[in-house]
Amino acid sequence: MYGNLTIIEIDNFGKKIEEEDPIKLAEFEARIARGEKIEPQDWMPFEYRKQLIRMIEQHAHSEIIGALPEGTWITRAPGFKRKLALMAKVQDEVGHAQLLYAAAETLGKSREEMIQDLLNGKSKYSNVFNYPAVTWADTAIIAWLIDAGAIINQVTNSKGSYGPYCRALERICAEESFHLRYGYDTCVHLATGTPSQRKMLQDALNRWWTPIMHFHGPPDKISVHGEKLMKWKVKLASNDEMRQQFLDMYVPKIWELGLEIPDPNLHKNPETGKWEYTEPDWNEFMRVINGDGPCNKERLAVRRYAEEKGRWVRMALLRKEEKYVVPLA
């Protein structure tokens, strides 16, 4: 459902790029420049490995946490067909998390370590899932517009340089197309329905517009530019580029339904061909990502509950003689 290094963190942990073997580094960069994929057993600079683990892990956490706001409405979905579809979508998201954990594992961090870091707050997940799905219409907006934003990320990232991540994303993108169609259908159903259904959808859009604008991360002018990560094809498009692509594809569709986007300044500049808009509150973004959002506590508490309550099953089935080895691809 989500995936990109929307915030590049620069720290001094581990081997610096200047300390890498220059010959191996040159070969590595030449391979990427030729458009070849890097496979888990290949030599890679420490910084590449670290940033990839961070990105894929965050992506995996976002899938598994992203299942929660939508899951809120499974018990009260309007009708059997919607209930089946929502359950299928939520199951897909959890499946995506597993595919992504597996891709990150090939880089040497185990799934259990990643889940541990999610629970202790060391690693992040997409900020949007710290907001609540207040009504059924919120799940419709998530399934349509958050997934749409995610598909833009994921299609872009699937052209990256790390083989296992690209393979996982190809599989994920194929499945996401159903999510998008389901979300669109659900929104259209409400938008073309009774006045109270329309109002419910409009209210949900109002609530979600800021998180949607936050989705692709802080604007390029205030975020760290990862030239190295662009060169290594870890990051393939800037946050603003992806936001522009999203607005280009979806604002007309939202307007077509007669919905109002809660930003009076939103318009496409005919000269530049770019969308102009009011910057969403980036302080709120930072505050929420650091733990102070409406649902951060609940999301992690639910994950922790699942981890603790399921632990005896995993332990009962664990065979000490079977040793874990890093997956191949």
Add this chain to the structure above:
Amino acid sequence: MKIQSLDPRINRIELPEENNNTRIPPMDQWQTYEVFHQQARGDQHKHVGIVHAPNPEMALLFAKEQYARRSQCVNLWVVRTADVYATSYDDADIFEPAFDKSYRESWGYKDTRQLIEKFKKEKEMASPATPTSSSISEENHSSEETSKKKVVGKSGIIIGKK
């Protein structure tokens, strides 16, 4: 304080608001199995990814959920990751042909026809008056003509001999 949620199921389990910092012992994890998926009878099994599982039966169960949930599938294999032996990408040069390997390619034998023609010509030169020799040659010529004609098969694909 208990967490108040919009989800009735979460309210029912009465989660505490405080983070109790669960630690999972590092060895608390299952091994992985590599999953191979066959889309239709007659296809090759194709590697699609891994699952974590404590035993092969559960690996198959998880593989079905993970890799056959959405796409067509008739058969699955699972193999313990630890049981896979692989070459190293560092040694990829072992796959480079060391020298001319035309002897193991079909196109390495395209001169055969010329040899026959040469042989026949020489035979003809040796005994030019023999009538059988020319009739064989004509017959051979006409069969070459037919084989050059392209035949369109049922599927619309052009079938023809080179």
